Amino acid sequence: MNQGDDMTTELFTGAEMVVKSLSALNVKYIFGYPGGSVLDIYDAIFQQDEIEHILVRHEQAATHMADGYARATGEVGVVLATSGPGATNCVTGIATAYMDSIPMVVLSGQVATSLIGNDAFQETDIVGCTRPIIKHSFNCRSLADIPDAIAKAFYIASTGRPGPVVVELPKDILIPQNKGTFNINTDVKMRSYNPNVKGHPKQIRKAVSTIKSAQRLVIYSGGGIVLSDASHLLTELVETLKAPVTNTLMGLGGISGTHENFIGMLGMHGSLEANKAMANADVILALGARFDDRVTNNVEKFCPNATIIHVDIDPTSISKTINAHVPVVGLVDVVIQQILDELAATDFTPDEEVLAPWWQQINLWRNMKSISYKQDENEKIKPQRVVEAMYKITNGEAYVASDVGQHQMFAAQYYPFEKPRQWINSGGAGTMGFGLPAAMGVKLAFPDKHVICITGDGSIQMNIQELSTCMQYNLPVVIVALNNRSLGMVRQWQDMVYGGRHSSSYMESLPDFTKLAESYGHVGIKINTLSELDSKLEEAFSIKNRLVFVDVLVDEKEHVYPMHIRTGAIDEMWLSKGVKA
């Protein structure tokens, strides 16, 4: 520690270094909750005005809020939590970010270094707890570690395949009694971490020759397109090849949902045409997608006739579940550009004679209109109808943050996203309670845009305390709860697989959500019948400066279709009750 012999050198506490490091990394918001071990950091935050701290009501919400902010902006989301329960409350949010490759830095307090391992008050080994669900973590043990760890945390979180990084900060390196000089190098270089950027030229040539040889090509693109802002390049590639393109749940918005070459989402609740096209393809070009089990269905039966080109930044994703014939490791935006360049260099023109029969076949599948529902005027409101109404009112331009369950799938199916980052959902982890705090993070970043939290009566109650945070920071999101008085997706599985035995899947004591919202100072709107749906939704979206909680009573018997038949191939699907594709 510098003892101050050099009078020109300013000395800082560890807590000040934390805040100065974040400032140096252009952080605008920290999402967090104070507690004993981080009070010095909170004191340092209080005494500056470059970074705003958002006080949540539960640390899990801080992680989801930082996550939603990161997904919408592409920046690193920053969380601050105290040691022990504060840190463990972050675990679900860290896992959520990890599964979806979201850049996030979680600063966790820790008891003083002298107490570590002593089962001290509010001591938890958070680095140990989070080890399987982080990209990396740092145990700071001295003042000098702080700027270096935070700079590296941001670098690691935001480069390569992004992900959450935990930085543990013991109390004794934060307190005013210890001071040191502050130096931060934001141009991080690490000998052990150099993520690949460009695809290997030989693999690019191989990929392009495989694409050219294809008779029935499908582009299967995932969250990587969104994360690397490669949407325009994907669109250019699709239009150059005139190929059909399907998105994963995480990839929605990677190409416009209304693009004529877009054949819908694939997978468990994907469109028939997307899954059929995959099953019948002779070449699949996978771009920033990871052949998740919710996409593939039974891997033994997965697209047996297809040659698979797999582009991903993470080598572990390649040939993990499905063997890739042409693996390409690299950033997906860079690799698509390389593919486009190689196509241009070899004078590629799409062969209409090859494309015509393939599109003819795809259009036959499209005409079966697998994404459809029946709404009788006198019946209960169908949840799909609500999503369609929201789409119309917001011109398809809203940010839609979703919770997890049936409503999530209906939103994915019936709200065609125009742009990437519009669709904010927990795809990999499937975390109920994600929607509201994620929507709040988006609204903070884009206060002038429509931000919808689509949720259900189950999910919303997993982080409903954040209605209070929304009031404190004026975050007027529109919450639309598709209220079916049950845990819809659980109930659907119980209907389909468990003989209709609704074990613990219905909610017998729901609150009046509109009154609950009102008690926090928000606006509540209840929609009971179809005739009032459109007008009341319009009213909700016309209120710009207050949070509106729209509680829509929907048909509890509605199931999400299409749906994969378990253990079947990717295109073996239920189209409606008892009807197979």
Added chain:
Amino acid sequence: MRRILAILMENEPGSLSRIVGLFSQRAFNIESLTVAPTEDASLSRMTIATKGDDKILEQIVKQVNKLIDVIKITDITDRKHLERELLLVKVVALSDKSRTEVKRITDIFRGAIVDIGKQIYTIQLTGDADKLNAFIDTLRNETEIIESVRSGCVGIARGEKALRI
């Protein structure tokens, strides 16, 4: 199939736990694991003996490589390499006959008796896993094994090939 993986990584607190955690998290098998700092104290060198088919091995190598602390990993099984393990074994050595026999077996295996007690010999032996197994089997026929400890294998490629930064 048994594979020997050589890993060069940052000698940071927690590095070992990341490797061990990864293996248990992804249900990979660890037969043995050895680790110690190299001549450059900022680096650790680890040798892992594991089992799995080609697909699992590919995942193990990729997943280990993905850890931020890991600088390099190579599978040295199929290339010319040296593999050594240290065994310390404590055996009953009561009668003259059994003492002589234990000494003879130890000499044949080029081991060394490194400690003696009133009724015991402690023997040191290095070699690959097969040699150590054969030695233990032979000893067992001759006398009673009281205690044994094996280091787990360390491995290094032969010739010019080197795992370094």
